[in-house]
Amino acid sequence: MAVNARARLLSTAESLFYAHGIRAVGVERILSESGVGRASFYRHFAGKEALVTAVLEGRDARWRAWLAERVAAHGGHPLHVFDALAERFSAQDYRGCVAINTMTEIADRASPARGMAALHKTRVIELVEGLMLDAGVPEPGQRARQFALLMDGAIVTALREGTPDAAWRARSIAEALLAARPAVRNAG
Amino acid sequence: MAVNARARLLSTAESLFYAHGIRAVGVERILSESGVGRASFYRHFAGKEALVTAVLEGRDARWRAWLAERVAAHGGHPLHVFDALAERFSAQDYRGCVAINTMTEIADRASPARGMAALHKTRVIELVEGLMLDAGVPEPGQRARQFALLMDGAIVTALREGTPDAAWRARSIAEALLAARPAVRNAG
DNA sequence: GGAGGACGGTACCGATCGGTACCGTTTGGC
DNA sequence: GCCAAACGGTACCGATCGGTACCGTCCTCC
Numbered sequence: 001m002a003v004n005a006r007a008r009l010l011s012t013a014e015s016l017f018y019a020h021g022i023r024a025v026g027v028e029r030i031l032s033e034s035g036v037g038r039a040s041f042y043r044h045f046a047g048k049e050a051l052v053t054a055v056l057e058g059r060d061a062r063w064r065a066w067l068a069e070r071v072a073a074h075g076g077h078p079l080h081v082f083d084a085l086a087e088r089f090s091a092q093d094y095r096g097c098v099a100i101n102t103m104t105e106i107a108d109r110a111s112p113a114r115g116m117a118a119l120h121k122t123r124v125i126e127l128v129e130g131l132m133l134d135a136g137v138p139e140p141g142q143r144a145r146q147f148a149l150l151m152d153g154a155i156v157t158a159l160r161e162g163t164p165d166a167a168w169r170a171r172s173i174a175e176a177l178l179a180a181r182p183a184v185r186n187a188g
Numbered sequence: 189m190a191v192n193a194r195a196r197l198l199s200t201a202e203s204l205f206y207a208h209g210i211r212a213v214g215v216e217r218i219l220s221e222s223g224v225g226r227a228s229f230y231r232h233f234a235g236k237e238a239l240v241t242a243v244l245e246g247r248d249a250r251w252r253a254w255l256a257e258r259v260a261a262h263g264g265h266p267l268h269v270f271d272a273l274a275e276r277f278s279a280q281d282y283r284g285c286v287a288i289n290t291m292t293e294i295a296d297r298a299s300p301a302r303g304m305a306a307l308h309k310t311r312v313i314e315l316v317e318g319l320m321l322d323a324g325v326p327e328p329g330q331r332a333r334q335f336a337l338l339m340d341g342a343i344v345t346a347l348r349e350g351t352p353d354a355a356w357r358a359r360s361i362a363e364a365l366l367a368a369r370p371a372v373r374n375a376g
Numbered sequence: 377g378g379a380g381g382a383c384g385g386t387a388c389c390g391a392t393c394g395g396t397a398c399c400g401t402t403t404g405g406c
Numbered sequence: 407g408c409c410a411a412a413c414g415g416t417a418c419c420g421a422t423c424g425g426t427a428c429c430g431t432c433c434t435c436c
Binding site: 031035036037038 | 382
């Protein structure tokens with residue numbers, strides 16, 4: 001029982017932060033639910049902020065690995081990112097994207113947590129760009145950033161609606177985007 | 189100095205909540221920065237939560253009035269919502285959408301604050317649907333929901349990037365959407 | 377078998393949280 | 407001129423915040 005205190009802290013904190021938000025979860029609660037002693041916590045992390053960034057870092061890696069795996073399972077086309085999102089949106093305890101929630105909750109742009117959240121989004125865009133390249137989509141960089149905007153819009157919408165509908169809505173928009181002529185000019 | 193305590197509370201709270209988040213701003217700070225006495229606050233509001241919902245309600249009305257005015261100033265076409273957003277995104281103290289921030293910060297779906305935030309988004313969609321009708325866009329309800337997803341995606345992206353670029357990105361996607369054939373089918 | 381490191385538990389710290397009670401003052405209407 | 411409502415200021419409440427210090431215990435490795 002006395003092993004892996006750090007791993008238990010990270011796991012418990014991730015669940016609590018995701019479910020309730022960062023500020024809403026005190027160190028006391030993380031300690032009691034993880035069964036880790038107070039001193040042990042401060043031996044592993046400089047403070048709550050260090051725990052937050054470590055949680056975000058782990059979440060980033062695991063979430064991208066999950067996305068890549070699900071997209072591949074659906075066929076590997078960039079559009080399949082929305083099929084992957086739809087799977088998550090159906091969860092009844094769905095609470096959106098940890099990185100987005102961190103950016104909206106933590107106002108200080110210079111905080112390490114904000115940095116990790118921004119880094120996550122950058123890496124997701126890179127992942128989507130790789131999918132674009134594999135699929136032979138022209139202008140993969142621009143397309144990836146457009147898809148990322150659609151993904152974020154879908155995530156926020158799903159958080160509000162509580163249904164996977166937003167994933168299909170975003171997917172249909174993405175389909176129209178890929179079907180459009182290379183250069184679409186001012187319509188308004 | 190002794191008048192309009194309620195109005196001062198709402199104004200100060202709105203600024204502080206927007207800049208730092210709801211949980212990050214204590215009642216004490218709202219009182220000191222507004223110059224309102226502690227007792228006066230609890231005479232006007234049942235508690236902090238009531239203040240939050242009142243702030244969100246006022247913000248909703250003012251923001252939609254602002255959006256309608258700016259869209260009209262740009263020409264009145266639904267696509268002009270993104271030109272309006274671009275104006276906001278340029279602000280260096282831009283902190284995103286209060287409703288989105290509330291939905292990500294407050295986990296409890298049943299809370300009054302979450303209800304107000306969701307209501308705001310519904311009303312914005314209705315506003316955009318009205319613009320679609322005026323512009324003669326087919327399937328205005330579906331289009332309005334698609335535009336709302338793009339607006340939310342742009343807002344979150346702008347909060348991360350700190351530039352108005354996301355507004356133009358969302359606008360180009362919306363243009364492709366309106367230019368697409370009525371029914372786009374599975375591309376993946 | 378002894379030593380050292382990792383651990384859980386607890387007491388404590390100052391600061392702040394949201395909220396209540398009571399104070400004296402100011403102000404506007406009759 | 408007087409009274410009542412609205413106001414600002416302050417003291418106080420229990421609870422919780424993030425963080426520090428010290429305790430005894432267990433487990434491992436030599």
